[in-house]
Amino acid sequence: MKHVEVLIIGAGPAGLSAADVLLEAGAEVALIDRSDRPGGQLTKQTHMFFGSQEHYASKRGIEILHVLYDKIKDHPRLHMFSETTVAGLYPDRVVACVSGQRYFTIQADIIIVATGASEKSLPFENNDLPGVYAAGAVQTLMNVYGVKPGDKVLMVGSGNIGLIVAYQLMQAGVKVPVLVEAAKTISGYHVHASKIRRLGVDIRMRTSIKRALGTDHVEGAQIWQLDARWQGIAGTEETIEVDTICLAVGLSPLTELLQQLGAEVIYINELGGHVPRLNEKFETTVEGVYACGDVAGIEEASSAMIAGKIAGLEAALKQGYALEDAQARQAALHTSLKTLRSGPHGEKIRKGHARLGART
Amino acid sequence: MRIHQHPILDFGERKTIRFSYNGQTLEGLEGDTIASALHAHGVKKLSESIHLKRPRGFYCAIGNCASCNMVVNGEPNVRTCITPLEDGMDVRLQEGKGRIR
Amino acid sequence: MIEKTGVPTRQDVLEQFPERIVLVKPKAIIECYKEIPCNPCSTSCPFDAIHIPEDINIRPVIDFDACTGCGICVYQCPGLAITVMQVKADKVIMKIPYEFTPLPQVGAQRNVLDRTGSVITKGTILKVQTSPVQEKTALIHIEIDSAFLYDAITIEVTHG
Numbered sequence: 001m002k003h004v005e006v007l008i009i010g011a012g013p014a015g016l017s018a019a020d021v022l023l024e025a026g027a028e029v030a031l032i033d034r035s036d037r038p039g040g041q042l043t044k045q046t047h048m049f050f051g052s053q054e055h056y057a058s059k060r061g062i063e064i065l066h067v068l069y070d071k072i073k074d075h076p077r078l079h080m081f082s083e084t085t086v087a088g089l090y091p092d093r094v095v096a097c098v099s100g101q102r103y104f105t106i107q108a109d110i111i112i113v114a115t116g117a118s119e120k121s122l123p124f125e126n127n128d129l130p131g132v133y134a135a136g137a138v139q140t141l142m143n144v145y146g147v148k149p150g151d152k153v154l155m156v157g158s159g160n161i162g163l164i165v166a167y168q169l170m171q172a173g174v175k176v177p178v179l180v181e182a183a184k185t186i187s188g189y190h191v192h193a194s195k196i197r198r199l200g201v202d203i204r205m206r207t208s209i210k211r212a213l214g215t216d217h218v219e220g221a222q223i224w225q226l227d228a229r230w231q232g233i234a235g236t237e238e239t240i241e242v243d244t245i246c247l248a249v250g251l252s253p254l255t256e257l258l259q260q261l262g263a264e265v266i267y268i269n270e271l272g273g274h275v276p277r278l279n280e281k282f283e284t285t286v287e288g289v290y291a292c293g294d295v296a297g298i299e300e301a302s303s304a305m306i307a308g309k310i311a312g313l314e315a316a317l318k319q320g321y322a323l324e325d326a327q328a329r330q331a332a333l334h335t336s337l338k339t340l341r342s343g344p345h346g347e348k349i350r351k352g353h354a355r356l357g358a359r360t
Numbered sequence: 361m362r363i364h365q366h367p368i369l370d371f372g373e374r375k376t377i378r379f380s381y382n383g384q385t386l387e388g389l390e391g392d393t394i395a396s397a398l399h400a401h402g403v404k405k406l407s408e409s410i411h412l413k414r415p416r417g418f419y420c421a422i423g424n425c426a427s428c429n430m431v432v433n434g435e436p437n438v439r440t441c442i443t444p445l446e447d448g449m450d451v452r453l454q455e456g457k458g459r460i461r
Numbered sequence: 462m463i464e465k466t467g468v469p470t471r472q473d474v475l476e477q478f479p480e481r482i483v484l485v486k487p488k489a490i491i492e493c494y495k496e497i498p499c500n501p502c503s504t505s506c507p508f509d510a511i512h513i514p515e516d517i518n519i520r521p522v523i524d525f526d527a528c529t530g531c532g533i534c535v536y537q538c539p540g541l542a543i544t545v546m547q548v549k550a551d552k553v554i555m556k557i558p559y560e561f562t563p564l565p566q567v568g569a570q571r572n573v574l575d576r577t578g579s580v581i582t583k584g585t586i587l588k589v590q591t592s593p594v595q596e597k598t599a600l601i602h603i604e605i606d607s608a609f610l611y612d613a614i615t616i617e618v619t620h621g
Contacts, residue, residue, distance in 0.1 A: 034423060034442070035422075035423075035442065036442075036444060046368040046369060047539065048538075048539035048596075048598075049539060050497060050498060050499040050539050050540070051498055051499060051500075051517070052498075052499075052500045052501070052504065052517050053501075053504060057499060057500065057501045057504075057539065058501040058505070058537045058538075058539055058596075059596075060368065060596065060597075062368075062369075063596070118420055118422065118424045118425070119419075119420055121419070128409070128414055128415075128416065128427075129414075129415065129417070130404035130405045130406070130415050130416065130417025130418075131404055131417060132417075132419070133417070133418065133419060133421075134419055134420050134421070136420075136421070136422075137418065137419060137420050137421030137422070137441075138421075140421040140422070141396055141399060141421060142363060143369060145391065145392055145393065145396035145400075146362060146363045146366075146369070146371040146389075147361050147362060147363065147392075147396045147399050147400045148361045148362070148363055149361075149399070150361075170561070170618065171366065171367055171368065171560060171561060171562075172363045172366060173363065173365070173620045184465070185464040185465055186464055186465065186467065189495070189497050189540060190463050190464065190467065190494055190495045191492075191493060191494075191495075191497070191538075191539075191540025191541070191542040192540065193463070193466075193467030194463065194467045194468070194469070194492065194540075194542065194576065195467075195540065195541050195542075196467065197466060197467030197468055197576065197577065197578060198467075198574055198575070198576050198577070198578050198614050198615050199574070199578055199615070199618060200574075200578035201467075201578070203465075203466055203467050205465045205466075215415075216404075216405055216415050217404045217405060217415065217417065254424075302498075339498055339516065339517055339518070340498045342498070342516065342518050343496040343497060343498055343518030344495065344496055345495075345496075345497055345498075346498070365562045365563065365620075366562060367560045367561050367562040367597060367599075368560065368597050
């Protein structure tokens with residue numbers, strides 16, 4: 001069995017950031033990703049990031065990916081495994097991998113789980129019709145493969161993903177007549193909402209999808225208003241002519257591998273679902289196994305990059321690398337993460353982490 | 361369904377890839393997955409559900425949900441949203457669970 | 462209002478503008494109505510005219526005396542929430558960020574939209590700025606009737 005010092009699962013913003021810190025510290029790193037290209041969500045993020053300079057503010061996600069990956073890709077101590085799926089995590093940090101028809105195992109001193117998240121769906125009649133797609137999936141189809149999902153889209157959900165993908169659909173030449181949101185108020189950044197509203201997207205609160213119309217694929221959508229108890233109000237139905245329905249209704253952390261390994265996970269609604277219990281070093285309840293990014297709670301990619309750096313630095317220290325200013329760097333990273341989580345939009349994350357911390 | 365002009369992205373010149381869909385020859389582009397190439401031709405239905413035979417398309421596009429499974433070169437349950445398109449591929453609508461030959 | 466529709470109230474909008482006389486010179490109008498962790502408008506300003514304290518969640522405050530209306534913050538803002546406005550006699554020259562293709566032609570007449578997406582007037586495209594530092598966010602200079610100073614926000618997108 002092969003042995004590697006540090007094995008990182010997932011080459012998205014968190015995994016790439018962790019790899020960078022570890023390589024710089026002197027560690028040997030295996031970076032595994034099931035996709036044929038590194039970057040995770042960054043591969044399709046054509047919008048500019050928020051934050052400050054340390055979070056690559058004003059840079060587009062696709063550019064940030066180049067910055068992060070170009071820095072490490074030729075490093076002699078990096079072993080990149082793309083199109084490789086981690087099929088299992090076993091005691092003593094044995095990692096089972098599948099690549100095409102090949103199966104192999106790697107034993108690692110440290111594992112960093114940065115598997116990200118998957119998109120949720122929503123129950124409604126005909127929600128399985130082709131043409132009902134996750135918003136992030138549509139973003140991938142358009143921005144990675146250059147294919148439009150349809151000509152006219154109903155967007156469901158007003159979080160940042162819903163708002164941003166609505167804008168990016170328009171950039172690809174697709175019409176977005178309506179965006180509906182079940183809650184009372186827009187949940188994403190208002191600047192994103194204003195950006196699409198001024199281009200004619202009708203944004204409606206307390207409204208949801210009742211059913212998708214069509215037999216072989218989506219030919220329309222029926223929406224209706226919701227009452228204070230989130231129930232549809234009969235008589236308020238309205239049919240919208242669309243050929244695609246995009247669901248931007250949240251993400252679930254991909255914690256299956258951590259659960260298989262026996263790491264403790266706890267259901268925290270505010271963080272998207274089951275998340276691992278972590279100590280202040282981002283280490284799970286299994287020694288030597290760390291988690292960072294969306295798998296540890298859903299938030300922005302900027303936070304995932306900072307969390308990846310924290311996990312990378314802690315893993316390097318655990319391996320005994322003497323790092324200059326380690327304490328100062330850790331403190332600065334934690335401050336940076338705290339900044340991203342402060343303000344009104346960080347409320348849910350703060351609440352989620354408070355609940356996670358309170359559960360014993 | 362192809363994006364020809366984009367303010368941020370440049371998809372560049374991409375080589376044509378020929379493949380077969382239910383016996384019909386279609387063209388995709390280098391860099392496509394099977395699902396993206398089919399979608400570019402307006403093919404949204406990729407399989408039929410196991411019991412009720414309802415049409416299924418892709419959903420997550422990251423190989424997570426299995427909604428895009430098709431029969432590729434005789435092999436069922438291929439996740440077409442993440443499988444790169446190759447020259448000469450034989451892609452077929454999957455009915456039910458598919459049969460392993 | 463903005464939290465339900467994406468449209469700020471008239472009062473919200475007016476509060477972002479300086480007195481009309483100040484706009485004889487071009488000035489940035491920042492429509493960042495809610496705290497988000499973000500500061501590139503401030504760090505990119507060569508004239509130190511936009512202030513955000515150490516806590517980057519605090520909303521930007523602009524010093525209209527220092528602002529030259531150069532437009533750098535317009536394409537640096539990830540929320541596309543900044544425009545530049547200048548009043549010239551009975552006309553307004555506005556600079557807006559634009560991320561659609563094709564770009565408008567100089568001299569063309571284009572529909573101008575308000576914050577709800579309604580067409581309110583036509584404007585003349587004066588200049589289309591696309592330098593590499595802008596990283597694909599074009600800066601469009603448009604001339605409109607000054608009556609629409611507080612209403613105009615962008616131009617209608619046309620594809621092909």
